[in-house]
Amino acid sequence: MDNPERVxxxxxxxxxxxxxxNAYSFTEKQYLKSDKGKILLKHAAVMQLAKLTGVIVDEPQLLHTHNPSIYVFLRKATRNALQSFAAIGESNAKNLYDDLMKTFPAETADNRAYERAVLGILGLHGEIYGASEVNYKDNSGGSPPPSASKKEPKKIEKPENTETIEETQDTEIEKDxxxxxxxxxxxxxxxxxxxxxxxxxxMVTEGPCKGKGWNIKQLYDYMYKSCLYFAERIALDSASEDFQKQVYSCRRAIRKYGMK
Known part of the structure; x- marks a missing residue:
């Protein structure tokens, strides 16, 4: 398969x-090729391309959800105050290709909307795709490696001697x-x-949803376990100001909207 002219x-x-x-370069680690030869740009690389080309993406809008795995998000991209492009991203039981997507269906749907909006406004969608959109194994129907469906993990800044998110999810909440x-x-x-x-x-400034344009209420709505993780952080003396604010705001969200 010949590569598209602009890619x-x-x-x-x-x-x-x-x-x-204008030419923009990405390393081998920033993209994938599917079995059918489609070029899949990882989410962090799509965000980088948006920044380099002056694309601004609005905050996500949740259009539809009626169970824990089905979400439809809208993202609108603008460029040079003259161009705009809106795209939706969806998740359901049939298009969550790996365990990571199944764990984070809301984030996957939003990633798809974001990637489609950015690539769409640049006229690239169809020549290259976001890695969250196309199954890496699009011939055999197999699952992609974890890096195919999610942007590169970012280190979560937190105080020492605290548990990881995975450990916290299975731990009984200490009560007064x-x-x-x-x-x-x-x-x-x-x-x-x-x-x-x-x-x-x-806005969310810590954890895997950092940089997605979500506020704490959206974190509570779409990734409650992550919101609960931050709410449960106790030792905050050595934490950064942004981390402390996110902890307190997550606690307020859970108190205001209820525990799940």
Whole structure:
């Protein structure tokens, strides 16, 4: 299969993408090729391409969901104040190709909407695809490697001697004498203002959803386990200010909207 004219795989296996006659390069680790030869740009690389080409993507809009694995998101991309392109991303039981996608169906749907919006406004969709969109094994129907469906993992900044997200999910929540979690009344009052910690205002700056344009309320709605993970962080003395704010805001979200 010949590479599309504006997309070239070089001899060193790096990838060159042409947009408005400008060349943008990506390393071999930033993209994949499916069994059918489709070029799949990883999510972090799509975000990088958006930044380099001046594409601005609006916050995600949830259009539909009616069970824990079905989500439909809308993302709108704009460029140079003259171009706009809207795209949807969806997840359901049939298009969550691997265990990672099945664990994070909302993030997968949003990734697809984001990738389609960026590649669409640049006129590249159909020549290259986002890695969350196309099954890596598109001939055999097998599962892609974990790196195919999710952007490269980012280190979560957290205090020392705390559990990982996976460990926390299976641990019984410690409760006070009233039956509430021990952090229930520790909401950052007097440390930060209510506006600074408002779940519908504060943006997610820590964890795997960092950089997605989600606020804490959206983290609560779409990835509750991640929201709960941050709410349960207790030792905050050595944590960064952004980490502390996210912890307090997640606690406020859970108190306001309820535990799941």
């Amino acid at each position: 070239k795989i070089n001899e060193d296996k790096s990838l060159t993408v042409l947009v408005d006659e 004498s009233d039956g509430n979690p021990v952090w229930w009344d520790d909401l950052g009052i007097g440390v930060y203002t209510d506006k600074q910690l408002d779940p519908e205002i504060l």
